Every structure is written in structure tokens, then in C-alpha cells.
Amino acid sequence: MTHCLDATGLVQVHGQATVAVLGMPNTGKSTLFSQLTAAHAHIGNWPGLTVDLMQAELTLEGRNVQLVDLPGIYDLRGHSEDEAVVRRFLESTPVDLVVIILNASQIDRQLRLALQVRQLGLPALLLLNMADEARRFGVAIDIEELERRLALPVLLISAKYRQGLAQARQAINRELAASEPGAGSGVRDLEARLAAADADRAAAMETILDAAVTFPAQWRDALTRRLDRWLLHPLLGLPIFFLVMALMFQAIYALGVPMQEALVALIENLSLNVLTPALASWPSFARGFIVDGVVLGIGTVSAFLPVIFLFFLAMGVVEDSGYLSRAAFLMDAFMERLGLDGRSFVLSLMGFGCNVPAILGTRVMRSSGLRLLSMLVIPFSLCSARLNVFLFMASVFFSPRQGALVIFGLYLLSFAAAILTALLFKGRFASEEALVLELPPYRLPTVLQVLRRAWAEVRHFWFWARRYIIFGVVAIWLLNNLPLGVAPASAASLSGRLGELLQPVLAPIGINPRLTVALVFGFIAKEIVLGGLAVIYGQSAGHGALGHALASEVSWVQAVSFMLFTLLYTPCLSTVAVIRTESKRLGFTVFSVLWSLVLAWLVSFCFYQLAWLVGWR
Numbered sequence: 298m299t300h301c302l303d304a305t306g307l308v309q310v311h312g313q314a315t316v317a318v319l320g321m322p323n324t325g326k327s328t329l330f331s332q333l334t335a336a337h338a339h340i341g342n343w344p345g346l347t348v349d350l351m352q353a354e355l356t357l358e359g360r361n362v363q364l365v366d367l368p369g370i371y372d373l374r375g376h377s378e379d380e381a382v383v384r385r386f387l388e389s390t391p392v393d394l395v396v397i398i399l400n401a402s403q404i405d406r407q408l409r410l411a412l413q414v415r416q417l418g419l420p421a422l423l424l425l426n427m428a429d430e431a432r433r434f435g436v437a438i439d440i441e442e443l444e445r446r447l448a449l450p451v452l453l454i455s456a457k458y459r460q461g462l463a464q465a466r467q468a469i470n471r472e473l474a475a476s477e478p479g480a481g482s483g484v485r486d487l488e489a490r491l492a493a494a495d496a497d498r499a500a501a502m503e504t505i506l507d508a509a510v511t512f513p514a515q516w517r518d519a520l521t522r523r524l525d526r527w528l529l530h531p532l533l534g535l536p537i538f539f540l541v542m543a544l545m546f547q548a549i550y551a552l553g554v555p556m557q558e559a560l561v562a563l564i565e566n567l568s569l570n571v572l573t574p575a576l577a578s579w580p581s582f583a584r585g586f587i588v589d590g591v592v593l594g595i596g597t598v599s600a601f602l603p604v605i606f607l608f609f610l611a612m613g614v615v616e617d618s619g620y621l622s623r624a625a626f627l628m629d630a631f632m633e634r635l636g637l638d639g640r641s642f643v644l645s646l647m648g649f650g651c652n653v654p655a656i657l658g659t660r661v662m663r664s665s666g667l668r669l670l671s672m673l674v675i676p677f678s679l680c681s682a683r684l685n686v687f688l689f690m691a692s693v694f695f696s697p698r699q700g701a702l703v704i705f706g707l708y709l710l711s712f713a714a715a716i717l718t719a720l721l722f723k724g725r726f727a728s729e730e731a732l733v734l735e736l737p738p739y740r741l742p743t744v745l746q747v748l749r750r751a752w753a754e755v756r757h758f759w760f761w762a763r764r765y766i767i768f769g770v771v772a773i774w775l776l777n778n779l780p781l782g783v784a785p786a787s788a789a790s791l792s793g794r795l796g797e798l799l800q801p802v803l804a805p806i807g808i809n810p811r812l813t814v815a816l817v818f819g820f821i822a823k824e825i826v827l828g829g830l831a832v833i834y835g836q837s838a839g840h841g842a843l844g845h846a847l848a849s850e851v852s853w854v855q856a857v858s859f860m861l862f863t864l865l866y867t868p869c870l871s872t873v874a875v876i877r878t879e880s881k882r883l884g885f886t887v888f889s890v891l892w893s894l895v896l897a898w899l900v901s902f903c904f905y906q907l908a909w910l911v912g913w914r
Contacts, residue, residue: 316362317387317395317396318398319367319410320398320399323400324426326369330364333462350366367383368663373417373487374413374488377664387417390483392420393476394421395421397424398426400425400427402431402436404506405506413498415448416494417487423450424454425452425453429455429457436511443509458743538627542646560599561599582781585774591767605654606755607751608654609751618741619737622737623736626736635720637723637728643658645671646678648675651681652680656875659675670719670722673726674715674718676893682822683864685823688704693847694857703857710861710864773820776790806898807852809851811850819866854908862900876889
């Protein structure tokens with residue numbers, strides 16, 4: 298076996314078979330890929346493509362196989378970004394076998410994709426997934442007749458319950474044995490070949506379905522019909538959805554926050570009781586760099602992991618049950634006016650828990666414009682980290698009743714900022730994708746699959762975001778501790794000088810040099826804002842002393858302006874890092890940061906100047 302490096306940096310292995318997994322969305326394609334590859338899948342780039350694809354190397358009875366999970370598509374001649382990606386892949390990559398995944402209970406709507414692959418002359422294996430659902434709904438498929446009509450091997454499987462997976466592996470190996478790996482080439486004139494067969498394809502589908510598939514006279518999914526009467530009700534559907542989401546968030550943070558705090562406490566204890574004594578003989582600057590810079594960076598990243606894991610765990614349950622697509626359907630009409638769709642609403646709502654997993658969730662969108670516009674509005678969601686800052690500030694400067702109104706007003710403003718942003722930029726990031734929703738039957742999610750998906754998302758976040766956050770925390774520590782010999786975060790430090798330098802910009806919105814330094818801390822993570830204020834004012838963030846110190850120097854008008862700016866300005870470094878990795882566009886990432894800064898300054902400026910005009914102090 299030999300290797301070579303092509304112009305894109307992809308390592309190609311000669312003698313290794315390439316198997317592409319192709320199917321429509323919501324057919325269980327990713328579930329099958331996950332079941333076949335276990336924990337061995339990784340993200341790789343491919344020549345001729347602008348996106349990364351999931352891939353894994355398998356060994357089937359001594360045969361080396363590279364399995365590639367292609368984006369879910371409805372039609373090889375479609376106009377979406379994902380359909381273009383699949384076409385480019387098939388045109389540029391020698392494929393030894395295409396494994397086609399269809400939903401057995403919806404074969405009448407999905408068989409077209411299998412016919413397109415066959416008409417291209419590609420070696421293929423057809424797996425009819427969700428066979429258990431097909432039987433439950435009364436769909437009967439004559440496999441032998443279907444194989445004869447398609448001239449393709451066909452298997453009935455249920456990837457969710459691992460039924461038929463062993464036979465699928467054997468079938469893949471058997472089909473590969475019939476050809477030499479790497480002997481083929483990309484498909485030439487793909488679109489022209491498919492267009493030429495369009496007229497014959499519809500007639501062929503009808504003939505094959507009449508001969509090999511029997512559908513029930515009446516669909517047997519009474520449970521879905523009963524639930525949809527309530528969950529898709531024109532008046533009750535949305536209130537029920539908001540209640541479900543509220544309960545989900547309560548569960549996530551009831552479990553996640555104690556886990557988060559325990560993880561932070563563990564890291565702090567290790568730092569205090571193990572690392573600090575071990576580095577006691579080191580120079581103070583080097584010791585501080587390791588303990589307060591690098592270790593703090595790792596702790597900041599790690600603190601996100603429990604909540605992200607639980608978030609994707611809950612989202613896996615909501616999605617696999619079939620409810621998420623219904624929530625998107627309920628909100629789609631309103632969101633369409635903003636250039637978004639129902640999925641954007643769901644993800645923005647998730648952003649009120651944490652912006653990071655909400656941004657990660659935009660992967661479900663196939664249109665680049667829709668995905669980018671959603672990434673632009675999601676960071677305005679008032680996340681739990683910002684909420685901690687606002688609760689503290691409100692308790693210092695307002696009575697409980699007034700503070701509740703201030704917090705409620707900030708929530709309303711976050712919605713307003715997202716709507717304004719969408720209206721302003723929907724033309725710039727136009728979506729070419731019509732929202733096509735399959736409303737699947739309600740299903741009971743499997744524990745193993747939901748856990749595996751949540752773990753994969755956490756691993757992806759850790760791999761891509763850690764470098765940015767650790768770098769940022771170290772940079773902030775250096776700003777606070779340089780030049781050597783100055784008091785940390787004092788006016789003589791680089792961060793103090795930065796606060797003074799930014800006064801011409803921030804003084805018109807009532808933010809003094811000390812608050813400016815806290816905002817610099819907040820760029821790393823909004824949780825650091827209170828810790829930054831504690832360091833700056835020399836008081837503990839957990840006691841009233843910090844509140845008294847703030848109130849003696851800052852007016853309530855300045856405090857509200859500070860809260861407005863904190864709500865809208867640059868999202869935390871984790872969010873910026875994820876926007877960068879998910880959008881794959883540095884220019885867009887810079888634009889999103891600059892837009893949030895400009896909007897935050899304008900809103901704070903209008904409030905602060907208006908407050909002085911009307912005599913508020």
C-alpha cells in the first residue's frame with residue numbers, strides 16, 4: 298500500500314477502496330455511518346470541494362476501506378449547496394462503491410435517488426433503512442423483485458437497532474471484491490447524463506414500485522396523528538413548544554451548572570494544591586503565566602463542556618423524536634420574512650442557554666446564506682453567562698422589582714437586535730434554500746445513539762475552540778501583568794493603558810477605564826467580567842464589597858449602558874472561534890464581530906446621551 302499527497306493536502310491511499318454513503322436527509326444515513334465506524338470517524342478535506350466531509354477507515358475481512366459520509370440530498374440534479382457538493386465529489390473522486398440509504402417506509406418518494414445513481418453507471422448497494430417502521434406502517438417490500446428490477450443488491454436494515462448491519466458489511470465487502478480498488482474515475486458529464494434520462498426515470502419508478510412494493514390502504518401511524526393535533530395546533534402549538542423548550546433548558550442547567558462548577562472547582566483545586574506548590578521555586582512571572590494564564594485557559598474551555606454535552610444530548614432527543622422539525626414548521630412563516638427559517642428560530646432560542654452549541658447547530662442548514670445569517674443573529678441571544686453579569690449589576694443598582702424589569706427589557710432587546718440584524722442583512726446573505734421539511738413519525742430515541750452524537754459534538758468543540766480560547770486568556774493575562782513590576786490590571790499595566798486609550802470611544806457611552814478593562818476580560822468569556830471587576834476593584838466577586846465599590850464610582854445610568862454594551866458587543870471568544878470554524882470564512886467572522894461592536898456602541902450611546910438630556914443621573 299502506498300500513499301501520495303495531492304495539491305489540496307489530502308493523503309490518498311493507493312489500494313484502498315473508497316465507499317461513499319449517499320442518501321436523503323432524515324433517512325438514518327448518519328446513524329448508519331456512526332454504527333459502522335464507531336468512534337473512528339474524523340473530518341477530512343477532499344480535492345475539488347469547499348467543505349469538509351466525515352470519513353473513516355475500516356477493515357472488512359482484511360480489506361482496507363475508506364468510508365465517506367456525503368451530505369444528505371434530495372436529488373443529484375438539485376440546486377442546493379449540498380447537492381452541488383455531492384455532484385463535485387462524484388465528478389472528482391474515483392468511487393469504488395456507492396452505498397445508497399433510503400427510508401423503507403418512504404420508498405415511493407425516495408427511489409428516484411437510487412435510479413439516478415444506477416443511471417450514472419456507478420457500482421452501488423441499496424440499503425432500505427427503518428425496516429421496523431415500514432413493517433409497523435404496513436409497507437411490504439419484495440426484496441428479490443426490487444433487486445431484479447433495479448439490477449442492484451438490496452438489503453432491509455434498521456441502523457437504529459443495529460439490525461442487518463452485519464449483512465450490510467458483508468454486502469459492502471462482496472461488492473468491492475468484484476472490482477479493483479481505485480480503478481475507477483470520477484463521473485464525467487454527470488448533469489447531462491442525468492438530464493437525458495429524466496423522462497424515463499419517472500416511468501421506471503412507477504413500474505418498479507407497482508411490481509415490488511405494497512402500500513397500506515390507510516397509514517397505520519395513529520400516534521403521530523393524535524400528537525400532531527395538539528403539537529401542530531395553530532393556537533396551542535407554539536405555547537406547547539415554548540413550554541417544552543423551557544423544561545429542556547431547566548433540565549440542562551439544573552444538571553449542567555453543578556457539573557460545570559464541580560469541574561471548575563476540580564481544576565482550581567489541582568492548580569492550588571498541586572500545580573502551585575510544584576512551581577513554587579519558579580520565578581513569579583513564569584509561575585503566574587502557567588497557573589493564571591494557561592491553566593485558566595484550559596479551565597475556561599472545560600467549563601463549557603458539561604453544558605454543551607447536555608445540550609446536544611437534549612437536542613438529540615428532540616430531533617430524533619421528530620419534534621424539532623415540527624417546531625421549525627411552526628415558526629417558519631414569521632422567520633421567512635426575516636430571511637431566515639424555522640430552524641433559525643429554534644437555534645436562536647437555544648442560544649439563550651449558550652451561543653456556542655447553537656452556532657454548531659447551524660450545520661443542519663444546507664444553504665450557505667441561511668447558515669451565515671443565522672450565525673450573525675444567534676450571538677445576540679442573552680446567554681446564561683451574560684445573565685449572571687446582569688443579575689449582579691441589577692441587584693447592585695436597582696430594587697428587586699426594578700431589577701426584574703431591567704432584566705426583562707434586556708431579553709426584549711436581544712430579540713430586537715436579532716430581528717434588526719436579519720432585516721438589514723437578509724439581502725447580503727440570501728438563502729437559496731427553500732425549507733423542505735419531512736415531518737417524520739414520532740420515534741423513541743435510542744440512548745446509545747444520542748450519547749454518541751453528543752460526545753462527537755463535544756469532541757469537535759474541544760478540538761477546534763481550545764486553541765483560540767487558551768491563546769486569548771494568555772493574551773489577557775499578559776496585558777494585565779506587563780510591563781514587569783506593575784500591579785496586575787492597574788493603570789500602569791498594558792490593560793490599564795488600553796482602558797485609557799479607548800476612553801475617546803467609550804466615554805461617550807459612560808464606560809470608564811475600569812469598566813473598559815472588564816469588557817476586555819469579557820471578550821474571552823462573559824463569566825470573566827465579574828472576576829475582572831473583582832480584580833480591578835480589589836474586592837471579592839462573591840460578596841457585597843464589590844457592589845459597594847461599584848456603586849460608589851458608577852451611576853445607575855452608566856451601569857445600564859454597561860449592561861447594554863455587554864449584551865450586544867463582541868460575543869465571547871468561544872463563539873467567535875466556532876463562527877470561524879463553522880463558517881470557514883475569516884472575513885465573515887471579522888464582520889460579525891465588528892457589527893456587534895457597532896450595534897452595541899450605537900445602542901449604548903443613544904441610551905446614555907438620552908439619559909443625560911432628560912436629566913437622569
